[in-house]
Amino acid sequence: MAKEAKTNAMRMLDRQKVKYEALSYECDEFIDGIHCADITGAPYDQSFKTLVMEGKSGGYYVFVVPIEKEVDRKAAAKAVGEKTVDMIHVKDITKITGYVRGGCSPIGMKKPFPTVFDASAGNFQEIYVSGGRIGLTLKVPVEDLLKVTGGKLANITAREE
Template identity: 35%
Template structure:
């Protein structure tokens, strides 16, 4: 299993795993997951890693059909600027390959910001730590496990 799944089991957190056949040519991993699992894009969240002007990496979790607003992420993180992090740095820091970065079980715990649209949901889906694997869990559990904060992250 992935580090994300192992963390959920260790913490005795309720979750469900959803697997699907990932197609390597897919333009959007998140939208592919929503489509293949028959879920609304509002319930499936992507995990992006950004770098602040201080050099600190942070995690942004937002619906797969939305675009990250880097200015809003920087504001939430109390920084002046944010940019998407270098892919090699993301993989080194999280321990996950791009397209399968889970907000859970990362090698180094990073400050995490979850789009506020997750709050009213009963369940949300995030990457399980590899392409083709999604974890469904309660937003409150994801907030607790990541020590995350709710924030407005999209344009």
């Protein structure tokens, strides 16, 4: 069997000596996090999506939120000291992060951006995040994710009414 090609995210975790589990699945195009979790058997509340936003200052920020939730833009902006943040355009994802839509990992982007994980990630030992390409999910200890990304925890998801 051919050895799986490593993504930037995997190489970065390897360099930092972080133990992780790689879950590969067949997928040729973008599918949302819920479908990825269904395919890999990952629990929804432990599965997180990576969103890249631009602040009013022009800086880029990475927000990692549960797959079933939406980011609260006000809370996200406050977490990174911005007045406002807006999603970057889909066509700009690769240019800014080095990753493609549906395969954007919070680990190993072209440049390190301030990264905020929703506080709910702190409820788990490990969470599932994109592995850096479509068809790859990584199960990584939360503590290690925070260390490798320089990230922090904050309440950044929209609260249910």
